[in-house]
Amino acid sequence: MDFSLTEEQEMFRGHIRKMLDKFGGTQLAREMIDNNPENLKKVYTTLAELGCSGINIPEEYDGMDLDALDLVPTFEEMGRSLVPGLFMETSALVVPTLKKYATEEQKQQYLPAVASGEKLVSFAALEPFNDFSPAGIQCTLVQQDGQYVLNGTKTLVPEAELADAFLILVRTNQEDQEDGLSLVLIDKTEGMNIEKLSSFDESKHVAKIEFNNLVIKEDQIIGEVDKGWMQLQEGLLYFNAALSSYIVGAMESVVNMATEYAKIREQFGQAIGRFQAIKHSIVNMKVNLEIARSLSHYANWVVDTDEFDREAAVYSARTYATEKFIEVSAHNIQIHGGIGITEEIDCHLFVKRARYYDQYLGSTPFYQEKVVSSLGW
Amino acid sequence: MDFSFTKKEEKFRIELRTWLEANLPEGWLEGKRDLPEDLDEYSRVLRAWQNKLYEGGWAAIAWPKEYGGRNASLMEEIIYHQEMVRVKAPPLINYIGIHMVGPTLIDIGTDEQKERYLKKILTGEEIWCQGYSEPGAGSDLTGLKTRAVKDGDRWLINGQKVWTSFGHVADKCFLLTRTSTHPEKKHRGITVFMMDMHQPGVETFPIVQMDGHKDFNEVYMTDAGATDADIVGQVDSGWHVLIALMLHERTGIGAELFTLEKQFNDTVELAQQYKVNGKPLIENPLVRQKLANFYARVRGSLLNYYKNLTTTIKNGQPGAETSIDKLVVTELNQALSAFAVEIQGHQGVLFDKDAAADPKWQHLFLASFGQTIGGGTSEVQRNTIGERVLGLPKDMGR
Numbered sequence: 001m002d003f004s005l006t007e008e009q010e011m012f013r014g015h016i017r018k019m020l021d022k023f024g025g026t027q028l029a030r031e032m033i034d035n036n037p038e039n040l041k042k043v044y045t046t047l048a049e050l051g052c053s054g055i056n057i058p059e060e061y062d063g064m065d066l067d068a069l070d071l072v073p074t075f076e077e078m079g080r081s082l083v084p085g086l087f088m089e090t091s092a093l094v095v096p097t098l099k100k101y102a103t104e105e106q107k108q109q110y111l112p113a114v115a116s117g118e119k120l121v122s123f124a125a126l127e128p129f130n131d132f133s134p135a136g137i138q139c140t141l142v143q144q145d146g147q148y149v150l151n152g153t154k155t156l157v158p159e160a161e162l163a164d165a166f167l168i169l170v171r172t173n174q175e176d177q178e179d180g181l182s183l184v185l186i187d188k189t190e191g192m193n194i195e196k197l198s199s200f201d202e203s204k205h206v207a208k209i210e211f212n213n214l215v216i217k218e219d220q221i222i223g224e225v226d227k228g229w230m231q232l233q234e235g236l237l238y239f240n241a242a243l244s245s246y247i248v249g250a251m252e253s254v255v256n257m258a259t260e261y262a263k264i265r266e267q268f269g270q271a272i273g274r275f276q277a278i279k280h281s282i283v284n285m286k287v288n289l290e291i292a293r294s295l296s297h298y299a300n301w302v303v304d305t306d307e308f309d310r311e312a313a314v315y316s317a318r319t320y321a322t323e324k325f326i327e328v329s330a331h332n333i334q335i336h337g338g339i340g341i342t343e344e345i346d347c348h349l350f351v352k353r354a355r356y357y358d359q360y361l362g363s364t365p366f367y368q369e370k371v372v373s374s375l376g377w
Numbered sequence: 378m379d380f381s382f383t384k385k386e387e388k389f390r391i392e393l394r395t396w397l398e399a400n401l402p403e404g405w406l407e408g409k410r411d412l413p414e415d416l417d418e419y420s421r422v423l424r425a426w427q428n429k430l431y432e433g434g435w436a437a438i439a440w441p442k443e444y445g446g447r448n449a450s451l452m453e454e455i456i457y458h459q460e461m462v463r464v465k466a467p468p469l470i471n472y473i474g475i476h477m478v479g480p481t482l483i484d485i486g487t488d489e490q491k492e493r494y495l496k497k498i499l500t501g502e503e504i505w506c507q508g509y510s511e512p513g514a515g516s517d518l519t520g521l522k523t524r525a526v527k528d529g530d531r532w533l534i535n536g537q538k539v540w541t542s543f544g545h546v547a548d549k550c551f552l553l554t555r556t557s558t559h560p561e562k563k564h565r566g567i568t569v570f571m572m573d574m575h576q577p578g579v580e581t582f583p584i585v586q587m588d589g590h591k592d593f594n595e596v597y598m599t600d601a602g603a604t605d606a607d608i609v610g611q612v613d614s615g616w617h618v619l620i621a622l623m624l625h626e627r628t629g630i631g632a633e634l635f636t637l638e639k640q641f642n643d644t645v646e647l648a649q650q651y652k653v654n655g656k657p658l659i660e661n662p663l664v665r666q667k668l669a670n671f672y673a674r675v676r677g678s679l680l681n682y683y684k685n686l687t688t689t690i691k692n693g694q695p696g697a698e699t700s701i702d703k704l705v706v707t708e709l710n711q712a713l714s715a716f717a718v719e720i721q722g723h724q725g726v727l728f729d730k731d732a733a734a735d736p737k738w739q740h741l742f743l744a745s746f747g748q749t750i751g752g753g754t755s756e757v758q759r760n761t762i763g764e765r766v767l768g769l770p771k772d773m774g775r
Contacts, residue, residue: 001379001380001381001382001452001683001686001687002378002379002687003378003380003680003683003684003686003687004378004684004687004688004691005378006378069378255767259767259768259769262769263768263769263770270770271769271770273763273769273770274769274770274771274772275772276756276759276760276772279759279760279763279764279769279772280756280759280763282763282767282769283759283762283763283767284759286701286762286766286767287701287704287705287762290681290684290698290701291674291677291678291681291705292677293681293684294677294680294681294683294684295673295676295677295680297378297680297684298676298680301378301380309676312672313676315669316669316672316673316676316677317673319669319670319673320673320674320677364666365662365666367669368665368666368669368670369662369665369666369669371669371672371673372665372668372669372672375672377645377648377649377659377665377668
């Protein structure tokens with residue numbers, strides 16, 4: 001038995017960390033607040049040069065044909081610096097979905113372009129005043145005169161302005177709720193009305209997209225029509241395994257911030273980290289981090305196997321990580337005291353991102369139910 | 378990352394499983410697992426079980442072969458615990474002798490001490506207890522006041538120990554005493570004696586716990602005797618002996634985690650059996666959420682243990698981060714047993730013969746409070762993690 005990442009994986013982590021530190025770590029997130037994605041684009045180019053964007057893409061599509069576990073160092077390091085953008089959606093949601101369900105032509109069209117870093121894909125699922133469930137998907141894709149027409153509105157679409165293409169969950173059948181959805185993959189076109197939304201996590205850009213009679217070709221539908229929700233579940237497994245890694249990286253930053261601050265901040269003539277009220281709070285954060293890390297490493301290993309607990313492991317990693325990310329980022333502010341609530345210190349960036357991811361593509365109860373039902377309970 | 382077992386490890390598992398199936402007390406596997414209430418009878422049955430383990434070569438698998446062990450690897454110890462939990466094997470009455478005293482003597486004992494004690498630890502002929510805590514020395518063990526004073530060629534021991542597990546059945550005590558006073562460095566001046574429990578100067582009194590069990594004892598020493606040959610290590614260097622001893626307790630938390638995992642699966646079954654308003658409780662969304670939450674925590678703790686075990690195997694010794702495992706398993710045990718009582722509704726308070734489900738739930742619940750205290754309180758564990766893992770400054774007074 002060996003439950004650890006390999007030396008190669010840890011070495012790779014070192015490269016990514018060095019690169020992201022050169023760009024100032026969380027500075028990248030702060031630049032997004034100022035609507036300046038120039039350095040972020042450079043980071044993405046470098047990630048592609050390092051081979052990150054092709055890690056889980058088969059060799060015949062110019063990738064490295066490695067496993068989800070090989071992406072873990074990349075996601076953890078990106079989380080550590082709260083790097084925004086579409087790397088996770090592209091590599092961990094779109095790529096696994098295409099690998100499993102797309103036609104050869106669709107794979108040829110997208111996978112090499114993702115591997116080279118040329119294409120970043122965003123995901124549009126949620127709709128205004130609806131939830132992330134089959135019934136909540138009302139955008140329609142209707143066949144008219146031998147072509148498909150897309151109508152409706154998507155909201156909270158991440159980094160739409162940086163996306164080269166979109167994977168969109170649409171309704172193709174009104175009769176059946178779950179078996180009436182399809183996934184379409186389209187390049188960004190003029191026909192989409194993209195409007196940036198205001199979110200309190202300003203370092204993570206989200207947009208509303210309106211589709212008015214946008215014409216879609218049949219070969220832009222991924223896999224079988226009406227089977228989009230089922231196909232998406234496969235992508236969600238990989239995405240949530242990746243998300244748990246990203247959050248583990250972010251939690252590690254938070255625990256480090258709290259620990260280092262408690263060592264240097266003095267009150268009553270001593271470092272506040274000497275007080276058990278502070279010390280034990282940070283220890284609880286650390287314990288949550290380590291449990292989340294263990295769950296997420298296992299999730300990223302099991303997702304490429306057919307073990308019986310594949311789904312339960314991934315979804316429990318996701319719910320544990322999102323829940324504890326909220327908790328530790330809040331404690332971090334409390335430990336910092338007054339300075340913790342300022343814009344100047346990074347604490348708030350983490351609290352806001354924790355809230356962003358908590359409900360992203362499904363809530364905690366949504367995934368808890370998946371854990372229990374996947375175990376047959 | 379690799380969760381498989383080697384062929385050698387699998388062979389070890391099969392060998393143990395086969396032996397257990399052939400040698401467990403009659404009816405044990407079928408569920409006849411009651412142990413005698415009467416203390417003497419209880420002790421007799423468990424000594425016999427220990428002796429059976431010894432004869433089969435399963436009493437102390439981690440000990441070197443030359444002392445009667447199997448030189449087992451850490452993974453083999455893990456498998457050993459998994460198999461013992463699987464069959465709910467009877468408790469090891471000489472746990473302290475096998476896992477703590479024996480390995481410490483092998484490590485730093487004299488040849489005479491090894492010759493005198495090791496075999497009897499293995500066979501169960503001599504049961505061991507530990508004399509650590511005192512009324513005035515709990516988390517701060519250096520506050521111990523039991524004194525050992527040299528009188529001619531004998532040592533005279535006076536004082537009181539408390540929370541002594543197995544004290545009522547023990548033949549020998551691994552006893553921490555104060556032999557000199559150093560107000561500034563209180564961990565100095567402590568000496569470890571191997572004290573005979575069967576002598577006029579030693580009296581034990583059981584402590585009745587909140588669950589009615591008598592797992593612990595008070596031990597009073599009034600001019601109890603010992604000799605130089607009974608000292609482990611050097612006079613006044615007992616603190617180092619204690620630290621050496623603690624390093625030998627390598628996989629106990631693993632055993633607790635495997636048990637916890639089993640309790641969790643049983644809790645799921647309980648939720649499937651119980652009905653509320655005519656429907657199985659497990660269909661209730663709030664219960665499902667809680668089960669999912671426990672699943673994540675139980676799996677996370679077990680995986681984290683495997684992570685730390687991997688590090689231990691690679692480095693040859695456990696790091697401070699293993700304190701996380703102890704903290705997590707005991708607090709989770711407490712939360713899970715409370716949940717198991719809670720889902721039984723008002724009937725959750727019914728005890729023993731009147732219990733609505735398996736009476737083990739009420740016992741687990743009542744016993745769970747001691748787990749976050751014994752073996753280092755949760756607060757002490759948090760200090761250790763804070764100071765030794767995170768590098769935070771030591772708190773006042775230490």
